[in-house]
Amino acid sequence: xxxxxxxxxxxxxxxxxxxxxxxxxxxxxxxxxxxxxxxxxxxxxxxxxxxxxxxxxxxxxxxxxxxxxxxxxxxxxxxxxxxxxxxxxxxxxxxxxxxxxxxxxxxxxxxxxxxxxxxxxxxxxxxxxxxxxxxxxxxxxxxxxxxxxxxxxxxxxxxxxxxxxxxxxxxxxxxxxxxx
Amino acid sequence: xxxxxxxxxxxxxxxxxxxxxxxxxxxxxxxxxxxxxxxxxxxxxxxxxxxxxxxxxxxxxxxxxxxxxxxxxxxxxxxxxxxxxxxxxxxxxxxxxxxxxxxxxxxxxxxxxxxxxxxxxxxxxxxxxxxxxxxxxxxxxxxxxxxxxxxxxxxxxxxxxxxxxxxxxxxxxxxxxxxxxxxxxxxxxxxxxxxxxxxxxxxxxxxxxxxxxxxxxxxxxxxxxxxxxxxxxxxxxxxxxxxxxxxxxxxxxxxxxxxxxxxxxxxxxxxxxxxxxxxxxxxxxxxxxxxxxxxxxxxxxxxxxxxxxxxxxxxxxxxxxxxxxxxxxxxxxxxxxxxxxxxxxxxxxxxxxxxxxxxxxxxxxxxxxxxxxxxxxxxxxxxxxxxxxxxxxxxx
Numbered sequence: 001x002x003x004x005x006x007x008x009x010x011x012x013x014x015x016x017x018x019x020x021x022x023x024x025x026x027x028x029x030x031x032x033x034x035x036x037x038x039x040x041x042x043x044x045x046x047x048x049x050x051x052x053x054x055x056x057x058x059x060x061x062x063x064x065x066x067x068x069x070x071x072x073x074x075x076x077x078x079x080x081x082x083x084x085x086x087x088x089x090x091x092x093x094x095x096x097x098x099x100x101x102x103x104x105x106x107x108x109x110x111x112x113x114x115x116x117x118x119x120x121x122x123x124x125x126x127x128x129x130x131x132x133x134x135x136x137x138x139x140x141x142x143x144x145x146x147x148x149x150x151x152x153x154x155x156x157x158x159x160x161x162x163x164x165x166x167x168x169x170x171x172x173x174x175x176x177x178x179x180x
Numbered sequence: 181x182x183x184x185x186x187x188x189x190x191x192x193x194x195x196x197x198x199x200x201x202x203x204x205x206x207x208x209x210x211x212x213x214x215x216x217x218x219x220x221x222x223x224x225x226x227x228x229x230x231x232x233x234x235x236x237x238x239x240x241x242x243x244x245x246x247x248x249x250x251x252x253x254x255x256x257x258x259x260x261x262x263x264x265x266x267x268x269x270x271x272x273x274x275x276x277x278x279x280x281x282x283x284x285x286x287x288x289x290x291x292x293x294x295x296x297x298x299x300x301x302x303x304x305x306x307x308x309x310x311x312x313x314x315x316x317x318x319x320x321x322x323x324x325x326x327x328x329x330x331x332x333x334x335x336x337x338x339x340x341x342x343x344x345x346x347x348x349x350x351x352x353x354x355x356x357x358x359x360x361x362x363x364x365x366x367x368x369x370x371x372x373x374x375x376x377x378x379x380x381x382x383x384x385x386x387x388x389x390x391x392x393x394x395x396x397x398x399x400x401x402x403x404x405x406x407x408x409x410x411x412x413x414x415x416x417x418x419x420x421x422x423x424x425x426x427x428x429x430x431x432x433x434x435x436x437x438x439x440x441x442x443x444x445x446x447x448x449x450x451x452x453x454x455x456x457x458x459x460x461x462x463x464x465x466x467x468x469x470x471x472x473x474x475x476x477x478x479x480x481x482x483x484x485x486x487x488x489x490x491x492x493x494x495x496x497x498x499x500x501x502x503x504x505x506x507x508x509x510x511x512x513x514x515x516x517x518x519x520x521x522x523x524x525x526x527x528x529x530x531x532x533x534x535x536x537x538x539x540x541x542x543x544x545x546x547x548x549x550x551x552x553x554x555x556x557x558x559x560x561x562x563x564x565x566x567x568x569x570x571x572x573x574x575x576x
Binding site for chain 2: 040115126
């Protein structure tokens with residue numbers, strides 16, 4: 001350190017400022033806004049060039065909630081797969097799931113809500129029991145205080161606006177009776 | 181294998197909403213660790229294990245283990261890794277260090293857990309969205325399912341199945357926040373009365389704000405050593421006597437084994453107990469640092485760790501059996517509810533607390549008398565993994 005300090009001298013041309021007494025300076029910009037990148041978007045890219053479970057989303061777009069069943073061992077999976085975790089077979093078929101189920105558990109997101117959803121808080125998010133499977137889902141048109149375990153709910157499909165270039169869909173549920 | 185392995189000591193940064201970057205925290209935690217173990221310096225470290233969950237999202241940085249090596253001047257000669265197991269990442273780092281030392285690969289390791297989570301209030305939704313990614317993002321996170329409503333389901337189901345009460349949840353939170361008032365690095369050092377808990381905002385009913393752990397910046401480290409080397413440093417290390425993990429081919433909602441219990445915690449703890457020779461956990465374990473990410477979690481953990489029967493966790497806290505002077509002191513440090521939860525640092529901090537409980541160096545008002553057997557537990561993600569490690573004042 002001592003040696004180094006000895007060379008640090010205002011007369012050292014390598015260390016002093018330029019003739020005007022200032023170092024060059026300019027402004028560089030970063031974008032103030034960017035389009036939501038796909039990878040920061042909760043909704044999966046749903047088309048066949050992005051995922052091998054595109055058929056699930058195509059069926060959903062057609063109004064059907066489906067999942068995969070193993071043609072070898074008969075196991076029903078959810079979420080849908082391309083390989084059966086029970087027997088490692090990869091010959092799977094899409095089968096229909098019920099569109100009506102019951103609330104198994106539920107809460108309402110009122111704080112600590114993730115990006116992209118915080119503007120819609122509060123919302124109910126639940127475990128829906130469809131018999132063969134359980135899944136998590138948002139429950140629209142409902143408030144926590146009006147719901148009970150075991151309440152019937154039925155399927156609703158939402159079209160996703162924005163984000164990825166392709167048109168996308170997802171499923172939610174509503175208290176039964178609100179649909180028809 | 182295997183050799184005896186010990187934690188000889190460690191240190192921590194202050195935890196909280198810190199005016200500090202990820203790298204600042206790593207340096208503070210590293211310095212505190214080496215300061216606490218003066219016989220060991222960076223030049224002695226052969227293995228470095230860094231617990232960190234989401235530096236990619238919270239600090240826009242990956243490959244963080246070599247960054248820590250540089251910041252702390254460590255030439256790693258044997259093994260370097262960053263571990264990610266969501267909220268159990270720190271415990272996973274400790275487990276890797278234990279295995280590497282037990283296997284004879286190295287003698288001296290630094291385990292450092294680091295997380296930077298507070299990015300300013302305006303960025304909180306972004307932080308929460310990163311947290312939701314620890315679930316199956318495509319089918320579960322996509323529903324806006326962050327941790328509070330997920331654990332609220334468990335509270336609802338536990339109440340439904342077993343009659344657990346809202347008051348019992350409050351008793352857990354009040355206990356841990358009282359304990360944290362005696363922990364000088366804790367994020368939340370104010371005691372909270374039971375009725376204040378249900379007066380706090382409902383984040384995800386039936387859970388209120390004070391039922392939830394914090395969003396926390398912090399870094400904590402421990403030095404882990406082989407028996408031969410540890411005995412050169414201290415006469416009172418904490419010996420790692422058992423370590424178990426369990427995950428049951430289930431991570432997304434449909435594939436979780438239960439919504440009112442965690443059989444993975446039961447299996448992980450039984451594996452650890454078997455290694456440690458623990459037959460009756462309630463009578464043999466003096467001090468336990470368990471993953472109270474939410475108040476309901478601790479109630480379920482009493483049951484699955486074998487402190488009481490399934491469904492009796494609410495009564496267990498109501499009877500005060502997990503208090504400092506109870507049958508087993510649970511979360512004397514203040515737990516995640518009191519200390520906060522800098523994800524990657526939590527497991528390391530729990531292990532340091534047990535070590536310091538054995539060494540008698542914690543604040544005297546949270547010292548568990550004659551503590552000789554301890555436990556740390558962490559769940560992670562959708563509680564799909566449970567990790568349990570037993571520690572003893574004597575090696576096995």
